[in-house]
Amino acid sequence: MKSTLYLLIFCLSSISTFSQQTIKVDDALLLDYYQNQRFAEAADYLKQTYTEPITNTKALGQLAYTSNMAGRLADAESYYQRIYNIDSTNMPVLYSLGGLNMRRGNIAKAEMYYKRIIARDTTNFMVYKQLAQISHDKNDITSYIFYLQKANRLNPAEPDIASDLSDIYVNMKFNGQAEKVLSAAITADPENIILLNSLMKLQYAQKKWPETINTCLKLVDYGNQSGQVLTKLGVAYYNIKNYDCSISTFMEMDEVARNETSYYYTALGYKALKDQNMAIFYLQKAITEGISPNTGAYYGEIADSNEKLFRYKKAVTAYQKSLQFDETPMIYYSLANLYDTNLKDKKSAIKYYKKYLAGKPPVDKQKSFVDYSKSRVAVLNR
Numbered sequence: 001m002k003s004t005l006y007l008l009i010f011c012l013s014s015i016s017t018f019s020q021q022t023i024k025v026d027d028a029l030l031l032d033y034y035q036n037q038r039f040a041e042a043a044d045y046l047k048q049t050y051t052e053p054i055t056n057t058k059a060l061g062q063l064a065y066t067s068n069m070a071g072r073l074a075d076a077e078s079y080y081q082r083i084y085n086i087d088s089t090n091m092p093v094l095y096s097l098g099g100l101n102m103r104r105g106n107i108a109k110a111e112m113y114y115k116r117i118i119a120r121d122t123t124n125f126m127v128y129k130q131l132a133q134i135s136h137d138k139n140d141i142t143s144y145i146f147y148l149q150k151a152n153r154l155n156p157a158e159p160d161i162a163s164d165l166s167d168i169y170v171n172m173k174f175n176g177q178a179e180k181v182l183s184a185a186i187t188a189d190p191e192n193i194i195l196l197n198s199l200m201k202l203q204y205a206q207k208k209w210p211e212t213i214n215t216c217l218k219l220v221d222y223g224n225q226s227g228q229v230l231t232k233l234g235v236a237y238y239n240i241k242n243y244d245c246s247i248s249t250f251m252e253m254d255e256v257a258r259n260e261t262s263y264y265y266t267a268l269g270y271k272a273l274k275d276q277n278m279a280i281f282y283l284q285k286a287i288t289e290g291i292s293p294n295t296g297a298y299y300g301e302i303a304d305s306n307e308k309l310f311r312y313k314k315a316v317t318a319y320q321k322s323l324q325f326d327e328t329p330m331i332y333y334s335l336a337n338l339y340d341t342n343l344k345d346k347k348s349a350i351k352y353y354k355k356y357l358a359g360k361p362p363v364d365k366q367k368s369f370v371d372y373s374k375s376r377v378a379v380l381n382r
Contacts (some may be wrong), residue, residue: 025049025062039069057083057090064096073104091117098130107134125154129161136164144168152181157188163198170198170205178202193222197229204232212236227257235265243269260290296326303334312342329359333369336376346380353377 025046033042043066050059064079077100083093094117101110111134117127132147148165156162162185169178182202186195196219203212216233230253237246247269250262267282292298303318319335322328336352339345353373363370 030062033066039066040072042066043070043072043075054082055086057086060086068096068100073100076100077104089120091121095127098127102130102134107137110134123154125151125158128154129158132161132164141168156181156184159185159189159192159194163194166198167201170202173205175202175206191222193219193224196222197224200229200232204236207239209236209239213240225252227253227259227262230257231259231262231265234262238265238269238272241272243272247273258289260286263289291325296322296324296328296331298322299325300328300331300334307334307338307342310342312338316343327359329356329361330366330369332356332359333361333373336373340376340380350377350380353380 029045030042033039033045043063046059046063046066050056050063054060054063060079060083064076064083067073067079068076077097080093080096080100083090084097087093094113098110098113098117101107101113111131114127114131114134117124118131121127128147128151132144132151135141135143135147145165145168148161148168151158151161152165162181166178166181169175169181178198179202182195182199186192186199189195196215200212200215200219203215212232213236216229216236219229220233230249234246234249237243237249247266250258250266250269253262263282263286267279267286270276270282271279299318299322303315303322306312306315306318315338316335319331319338322331332352332355336349336356339352340349353376356373357370357377361370
């Protein structure tokens, strides 16, 4: 009886497997879906055509691909994982699993799959490129450099890798190594904007001013008139003593793109041309640009923390520093209260209570502070 039962199960299993393997997919219909970007319909069609459990890797591959293209990333990953479970040597599937997890934001799983690939294939450029991106996102600088170097050795002409590696070398002041990396890539593609941007950064770091000007002008001709390019161009002109070109370059920049550096070098240009009034004007702009609008608030918070730690003299210093950036009435009140309550300095307390009241604080929001300040001035003046 048991033998008959086992035979029946075996036959049913064989029929199921045979049926799955001989299922006829309408290739013309599937092609029509693909050509018209109707991937969701293609995925639905394949799911209806193939019956579970699906063990045929070709069928699973079709379902994975169409699900991926339809944006059904969880489904696509599930199908690819099933293929991998059947054939763990399938490198394209591992790469697909890595890419899907990158798209889904699961960086740890993506990294795991990519590392499985390079454990078997140390010549896969695209995997090293992806691992470099993952390391960058994780702020793992050591691994980032390692994977960039690996990728660059495999494909020295690839511009994205060459640019990224060169930029990090420049930041580390390894200018010679940056030059070698860029030289190979630019030889292969001399008009690549990405590479020219990196070349500009390198030449600027090397203080090669005529070369910097030449590269910046190429970028401008190609339509790149970003604040970074024009700032470096203006600084380079200044350093070869072409002050008129330096100033005119900075003047071409959109106001929103200008910063402390551009204002400072504009001022230096005017100073070199003996126009002291314009030099002062732009130096003041550089000072203003270099100060955060929140600086006063930061000093106020420092003062408050020092006050809570009973470091009253440090608190006074920080409050007064805060007033240099932002004469907020509440800073005057805080100073007055500190002198009044903790330092017992009546004269200074009165002075700052009066400054608080003179600052016309919003009575609707600070009525209790206004009333208290008035009462304390009256008491302390007795």
